[in-house]
Amino acid sequence: MxxxxxxxxxxxxxxxxxxxxxxxxxxxxxxxxxxxxxxxxxxxxxxxxxxxxxxxxxxxxxxxxxxxxxxxxxxxxxxxxxxxxxxxxxxxxxxxxxxxxxxxxxxxxxxxxxxxxxxxxxNTWDIFKLNHFAIEADFNLLTKDKKSEPIPEHVLAINPDQIFIEKGAKLISGTLNATDGPIYIGKDTEVMESVSVRGPFALCDHAVLKMGAKIYTGTTVGPYSKVGGEVSNSVIQGFSNKGHDGFLGNSVIGEWCNLGADTNISNLKNNYAAVKLWNYSKQGFTDTGLQFCGLIMGDHSKCGINTMFNTGTVVGVSANIYGEGFPRNFIPSFSWGGKTGFITYKFEKAIEVADIVMKRRDKKIKAQEVKILEHVFEISKAYRRR
CATH class of the missing domain: 3.90.550 (Spore Coat Polysaccharide Biosynthesis Protein SpsA; Chain A)
Incomplete structure (x- = not known):
C-alpha cells in the first residue's frame, strides 16, 4: 500500500x-x-x-x-x-x-x-503532554523479542526488566529508576557519572547525559544531543544541547538548538493559572488548559548564558536570545535580542552559524535546507514587525 x-x-x-x-x-x-x-x-x-x-x-x-x-x-x-x-x-x-x-x-x-x-x-504542547505514553509505546515496539545489553554493576537499576540498553552505550554510574515507566538507552550513547534518571525516559542514539544530570519522567533526549542539569517532561528533538546546569520543564526543543549555561525555564505561573501559548493558526495566544507549560523552541534557535524564559514561551526558527530579564513570551523566527528589544537576525549570518554548528556533528548544511530557512525568514517578516 x-x-x-x-x-x-x-x-x-x-x-x-x-x-x-x-x-x-x-x-x-x-x-x-x-x-x-x-x-x-x-x-x-x-x-x-x-x-x-x-x-x-x-x-x-x-x-x-x-x-x-x-x-x-x-x-x-x-x-x-x-x-x-x-x-x-x-x-x-x-x-x-x-x-x-x-x-x-x-x-x-x-x-x-x-x-x-x-x-x-x-498542538505543540501535546508533544510533551503525550511523551510519557509515547515512550512506553515506542519502548514496546523497539524492544520486542530483543535482549538488552547488561546493566553495568556500578549502575543502580530499579525495576531492571523495564530498562533496555542498546549496543555501544556507556554507563559510568548513577541511578536508573524504571518504577513509573521504561528507560531506553540508545546505541552509542553515554551516561556520565552520578546521573539520576526516572522513567519513562529515552536517550536516543549517540546522545549524552552529562555528569550529575537529574532527569525526571516523560523526558526524551533526541539523537546526538548533550544534556545536563535538571530536565522534566520535555522532548529535545535531536542535535541540540543543554549542556549545563539550569531547569527545563514541560518543553519541546527543536533540532540544532543550544541553551546557554544556567538557562532556566519557568513552567508554572505564580498564580497557578492555566498557561496561554502563542498559536500561529489563531494569530494570538490560546489557553492550553495546562498548569505546567514551559518553552517551545523552533530549529536552530539559541540563547545565551543565564537566559530566563517565562512560563509558556514560544520561540521561532533561528532566533538568538540573550541578556538579563525575561524576554517576551513570543519571539518570532530570525529575531536577535532580549528583554530590551529585538532586531532581525541577518539571514547570511544565521546560515553561517547553522553551518558551523552542523559541522560540529560532521554534517554540512545543504542547499535545500538553506532554501527552507530562507522561506521561513520571508514568511516570518510580518511577526518581526509587531
Missing part, C-alpha cells in the same frame, strides 16, 4: 513544523513517521506537505493511496481498521480525520467511525 502523510494540524504545530513535515517530529523515542513504518513495514511512505518543504520530502501519489493523518499515533488495532478501508472510504475519530483511501487528495464519499481511543498531536 502507498501511504501519503497529510497534515491537518500543521499550523497548530508551528514553530516546530516550520522546517519539516509532521511525520518528522519526535514524540517518545521515535518520530511520528517512524512509528507508522514499524507498524506497516511493507508499505511505502511519503509526505503531502507545504510546497517549500516538498523538494526535500516529495509526495508520491499512485492510483490507490492511503492518506494518513501524520499527527495520529498508530497502533495495531488502528492499522487493521485502515486496512479494511475500501476506495473512497475515510475513517474518523470524533472530529479527527484519521485517514482515507483515494486516488486523489480530499476525495472520499463515505465516512466510517473509529470508536476506540487514539492519541493525536494537535
Amino acid at each position: 502507498n501511504v501519503v502523510f497529510i497534515e491537518p494540524y500543521r499550523d497548530q504545530l508551528l514553530s516546530l513544523s516550520y522546517t519539516k513535515p509532521i511525520s518528522e517530529l519526535r514524540c517518545g523515542i521515535l518520530k511520528m513517521g517512524q512509528k507508522w513504518k514499524i507498524h506497516c513495514p511493507n508499505f511505502q511512505f511519503s509526505n503531502l506537505t507545504e510546497d517549500y518543504l516538498s523538494k526535500v520530502w516529495p509526495p508520491h501519489i499512485e492510483d490507490d493511496n492511503l492518506f494518513v493523518n501524520a499527527s495520529v499515533f498508530p497502533n495495531q488495532t488502528l492499522v487493521e481498521s485502515l486496512m479494511d478501508l475500501k476506495p473512497s472510504q475515510a475513517l474518523r475519530y470524533n472530529d479527527v480525520l484519521i485517514a482515507y483511501r483515494s486516488a486523489k487528495k480530499d476525495k472520499y464519499s463515505e465516512v466510517k467511525v473509529y470508536h476506540k481511543e487514539i492519541s493525536i498531536l494537535k
